[in-house]
Amino acid sequence: MLGCLSVIIPVWNEIDHLRPLLETLSKHKQIEIIIADGGSTDGTAELASEYGQVVSSKRGRASQMNKGAEAATGKILWFLHADSKIEDHMAQSICFTMEDSNILGGGFSIQFDDSSFLLKMIAVGSNIRARFFHIYFGDQAFFVRKSVFDEMGGFPKVSLMEDWLISKKMKKRGKLQHLRGPIYASARRFKKNGIIRTFVTMQLIKILFVLGVSTATLERVYQRERL
Structure with a gap:
């Protein structure tokens, strides 16, 4: 079942944050792990190579994620931030969800790894946007059928808001599914x-x-x- 999934992680100097995510993903031997490196100088690429395939790209999330997608062999692409914290069941949830051929992709509810009331409210707002309007940003663990992603030409070649744009394009094509998760996003910024x-x-x-x-x-x- 999990052989359907290719995980793509865009990175740039993430040596201090990447290993926990890779450790969790590596528990699922059937998952293809692709790390799209934007020219790290801190040993990130060397660390990543211990867990999966490293592809080099010019720096920029859209460029890096598109480069990673080119190398992917799974039927479903799952895009994660380097500092995301995921639960073991999430990969299987995606594969089960995508057995419905009407669903093109989707994302997860988000929580921050901090108990601040303000951050909880920000997460609530993000989850309302994702659940009811199906606009997913990168920290909500966006996933998509590779065939659909390729047909659309990948992420738009812009310096930011690529996740907003691809969500809007996908909504016009078919159904996006909101999964409860949650995925835990870093509050560091x-x-x-x-x-x-x-x-x-x-x-x-x-x-x-x-x-x-x-x-x-x-x-x-x-x-x-x-x-």
Whole structure:
């Protein structure tokens, strides 16, 4: 059953955060693990090679995930962040869900690895967006049929918001499934820059994107805030 699944993890200098996820995934011997490295200099690629196939790509989540998808042999692609924490049952949940040929892909409910009330509320908002509007961001463990992904040409070649764009395209093609999970996302970027400041900046980027501001401009905002 799990032989259907290829996991793709885009990384760049994630030596301090990657091993726990790889350890969990490696328990499932049938899962194909592909690490798409964007030019790490801290030993990330060397660590990753102990657990799966490492492919090199120019830096950028969309580019890296597309490169990883090119190397994948599974019928289902599962995209994970390097610092995600997953439960053992989640891979099997995806494969069982995707036995329904009407389902093209989906994602999971999210929780943060921090007990802050503000972060809990942010997670609630993300889960409402995913469950009712089927817009999945990267930390919600997006999965998709490889055939559908290839037909769409992969992630759009943009510097950010690629997950929003591909979710919108997939919604027009068919059904997306929200799985409860949850997947545990790292709160490190919120802790680094402050929860409220980080949240406000992220929402601003989304609003500007909807209003038609170019992704190149949004990338400068993103980098200035170092999210």
